[in-house]
Amino acid sequence: xxxxxxxxxxxxxxxxxxxxxxxxxxxxxxxxxxxxxxxxxxxxxxxxxxxxxxxxxxxxxxxxxxxxxxxxxxxxxxxxxxxxxxxxxxxxxxxxxxxxxxxxxxxxxxxxxxxxxxxxxxxxxxxxxxxxxxxxxxxxxxxxxxxxxxxxxxxxxxxxxxxxxxxxxxxxxxxxxxxxxxxxxxxxxxxxxxxxxxxxxxxxxxxxxxxxxxxxxxxxxxxxxxxxxxxxxxxxxxxxxxxxxxxxxxxxxxxxxxx
Amino acid sequence: xxxxxxxxxxxxxxxxxxxxxxxxxxxxxxxxxxxxxxxxxxxxxxxxxxxxxxxxxxxxxxxxxxxxxxxxxxxxxxxxxxxxxxxxxxxxxxxxxxxxxxxxxxxxxxxxxxxxxxxxxxxxxxxxxxxxxxxxxxxxxxxxxxxxxxxxxxxxxxxxxxxxxxxxxxxxxxxxxxxxxxxxxxxxxxxxxxxxxxxxxxxxxxxxxxxxxxxxxxxxxxxxxxxxxxxxxxxxxxxxx
Numbered sequence: 161x162x163x164x165x166x167x168x169x170x171x172x173x174x175x176x177x178x179x180x181x182x183x184x185x186x187x188x189x190x191x192x193x194x195x196x197x198x199x200x201x202x203x204x205x206x207x208x209x210x211x212x213x214x215x216x217x218x219x220x221x222x223x224x225x226x227x228x229x230x231x232x233x234x235x236x237x238x239x240x241x242x243x244x245x246x247x248x249x250x251x252x253x254x255x256x257x258x259x260x261x262x263x264x265x266x267x268x269x270x271x272x273x274x275x276x277x278x279x280x281x282x283x284x285x286x287x288x289x290x291x292x293x294x295x296x297x298x299x300x301x302x303x304x305x306x307x308x309x310x311x312x313x314x315x316x317x318x319x320x321x322x323x324x325x326x327x328x329x330x331x332x333x334x335x336x337x338x339x340x341x342x343x344x345x346x347x348x349x350x351x352x353x354x355x356x357x358x359x360x361x362x363x364x365x366x367x368x369x370x371x372x373x374x375x376x377x378x379x380x381x382x383x384x385x386x387x388x389x390x391x392x393x394x395x396x397x398x399x400x401x402x403x404x405x406x407x408x409x410x411x412x413x414x415x416x417x418x419x
Numbered sequence: 420x421x422x423x424x425x426x427x428x429x430x431x432x433x434x435x436x437x438x439x440x441x442x443x444x445x446x447x448x449x450x451x452x453x454x455x456x457x458x459x460x461x462x463x464x465x466x467x468x469x470x471x472x473x474x475x476x477x478x479x480x481x482x483x484x485x486x487x488x489x490x491x492x493x494x495x496x497x498x499x500x501x502x503x504x505x506x507x508x509x510x511x512x513x514x515x516x517x518x519x520x521x522x523x524x525x526x527x528x529x530x531x532x533x534x535x536x537x538x539x540x541x542x543x544x545x546x547x548x549x550x551x552x553x554x555x556x557x558x559x560x561x562x563x564x565x566x567x568x569x570x571x572x573x574x575x576x577x578x579x580x581x582x583x584x585x586x587x588x589x590x591x592x593x594x595x596x597x598x599x600x601x602x603x604x605x606x607x608x609x610x611x612x613x614x615x616x617x618x619x620x621x622x623x624x625x626x627x628x629x630x631x632x633x634x635x636x637x638x639x640x641x642x643x644x645x646x647x648x649x650x651x652x653x654x655x656x657x658x659x660x
Binding site for chain 2: 284285286288289291292293294295296300
């Protein structure tokens with residue numbers, strides 16, 4: 161019967177952890193609101209979370225767009241529909257790949273860095289020192305990072321989509337000779353501002369929130385040892401990536417019908 | 420346990436006896452399961468909030484790891500509490516920071532980053548940061564650990580001088596007998612989750628109490644046993660798992 165006890169223990173631990181994450185969420189949101197008047201703290205974090213993640217997003221976006229261009233062209237040309245290449249590439253990127261892939265890369269690059277940074281701040285007693293200086297870490301450390309993550313994510317997703325569209329154009333026009341005007345005009349006529357672009361933006365805001373929340377929670381609750389920080393960093397990437405994919409399914413079903 | 424105002428009180432005890440935990444209680448970072456803690460006659464609030472933070476503005480703390488903010492320079496680390504807690508103009512902040520850095524002898528190191536400081540220097544910067552708001556009480560968590568003799572002498576001198584010149588109340592947690600006795604006005608010795616002895620350094624050094632004597636003389640065996648509790652030795656050796 162040990163397995164029953166172990167299972168029960170796991171369930172209790174998971175529920176307790178979810179409760180702690182929910183409490184942390186509330187404290188982080190309050191901290192984020194209170195830190196708004198000191199927006200320079202958010203700007204500092206926007207640099208380390210957003211600007212430093214740009215390179216991997218831009219390079220990945222270019223290759224993803226080029227692959228979409230190749231795959232899209234090979235399929236569309238069978239139906240003499242290569243004139244729709246621009247539309248296909250844009251819809252894939254704006255609706256799905258832009259927000260989801262950039263969120264996964266964001267989790268790997270910025271999420272892990274956030275967890276490691278906060279975990280090490282805890283291990284080296286910097287968080288305790290702030291508390292003893294009557295400085296609330298939720299306002300000074302967590303809040304600015306949460307806001308920066310929520311702002312950075314849609315911008316990064318937009319960059320990935322934009323660069324991906326250019327990648328698709330390079331393959332479609334330069335490699336396969338799809339007419340330039342047709343490529344852009346099919347996109348212009350087929351992509352809807354609200355149904356496609358706005359939904360993509362909403363997705364990326366939600367993903368930014370999820371990844372940053374998970375990363376900050378894991379860092380703040382990491383065991384203050386090198387092994388503890390390492391495990392927390394791994395958990396951040398795994399948990400936030402799975403959460404992004406799961407929430408993406410729900411959001412897609414809600415936004416584009418089906419549920 | 421009473422920490423007298425204006426004095427240097429040293430809390431000693433073997434590793435793991437709860438000395439640093441006690442500082443956690445004093446500062447309201449940890450909650451005692453029993454008993455209560457009062458600071459300046461007022462109970463330390465049990466919940467994090469405005470009241471606790473207001474009380475902490477009168478406390479300074481020097482952490483064992485120095486706990487300097489690694490992304491800020493020495494100057495910015497010392498200025499940090501002033502920027503967070505006051506609306507002072509930059510010119511005044513500059514004067515205050517340079518005054519505190521001068522007190523710890525590191526005015527010339529203001530532009531350095533924590534990563535390029537030695538252990539002793541980092542602790543002096545943390546000390547400057549801890550006193551920059553002129554607190555009523557300052558707590559030192561193992562301030563002598565890992566320091567060379569010169570740095571240790573500097574920290575000893577600073578703790579005593581700052582206490583006397585600024586009229587501070589100092590609480591020093593340490594297991595270093597010589598340094599602790601050299602600096603203390605009064606000593607509390609902890610062991611097994613309770614106060615095993617207290618008195619002036621002379622009283623403690625000449626105490627007849629077995630636990631106090633074992634600790635103060637550094638005897639390897641006594642009331643605190645050398646061996647961690649275990650099964651009978653020969654039986655353990657002969658056991659086949």
